[in-house]
Amino acid sequence: MIKRLKTFIIPTFLIIVSILTFQKTACAHTNQVYSKKSCNKIAYITIDDGPSKHTDELLNILNKYNVKATFFMIDRNMRLYPQQVRNIIDCGHSAGLHSVSHDINKLYEEDTSAKEEFDANNKTFHEITGKDTKLVRLPYGSKPYMPEKSYETLVEANYKIWDWTIDTQDWKVTSDKIIDNIKVNSKNKENIVILMHEKKQTVQALEAVLKYLIDEGYEFLPIRQDEAPRNYWVVG
Structure with a gap:
């Protein structure tokens, strides 16, 4: 009986410690300031496809440097990782929607299909956080796949569509290549929107x-x- 009790207590204790450790490290306030705000250069870190088992690691790294990011989340992953959704909000990051299906054939089957997916996506977000969001990112970007009528329907519903200016390609390359992609593509640019995903190699590259x-x-x-949306329909 004692052995069984220990078997139950120890894992439970570790889970509680893990939760408390995240709350202490990921959302802790720090007085250390890292940004060199002298050139009016703005970077938006945007992270797609979560939440996931990597979310808390990403949050800890972002917090270490006092960086706030934007997470575009898939419906099924929010349901799988509801605590990570709450952690994102509690740590002061922005939350956006990344569809239900992540399938362009389903998203654009009808003129209203994309809107219906984001409505459902936001409903899940609201159930978890009590909040709503109008920030959206289309899977694979708003061009070339999204028909004009689908775009107009989303805009009429007041959804704010965001694309990116730098694709790290982190879903298929190494952490070193992620860093190289950002160095090359951010050169001489004052405002950048960086596309990342919740991948192991992204965690490895993020601090650098x-x-x-x-x-x-x-x-x-x-x-x-x-904020006024920045997407390929607006900027061409």
């Missing part, structure tokens, strides 16, 4: 990415709900 951008004078901002 933040250090590099800080040294280059970038200030990091999360995407605000009232």
Whole structure:
């Protein structure tokens, strides 16, 4: 009986310690300031496809450098990792929607299909957090796949569509290549929107990415709900 009790208590204790450790490290306030805000250079770190088993690791690294990011989340993953959704909000990051199906054939089957998916996506987000979000990112970007009518339907529903200016390609390359992609594609650019995903190699690269951008004078901002969207329909 005692052996069985120990078997139950020890894993439970470790789970509680893990939760408390995350709350202490990921959302802790620090007085250390890393940004060199002198050149009016802005970087938006955006992270797609979560939440996942990597979310808390990403949050801890972001917190270490006082960086706020924007997480575009898939419906099924929010249901699988509801605590990570709450952690994202509790740590002061912005939350956006990344569809239900992540399938362009389903998203654009009808003119209203994308809107219906994001409505459902937001409903799940609201159930978990008590909040709503109008920030969206289309799987594979808003061009070339999204028909004009689908775009118009989303805009009429006040969804704010965000694409990116730098694709790290982190879903298929090594951590070193992620860093190289950002160095090359951020050169001589004052405002950048960086596309990342919740991958192991992204976790491995993130700290070096933040250090590099800080040294280059970038200030990091999360995407605000009232911010004018930046997408390929707006900028061409």
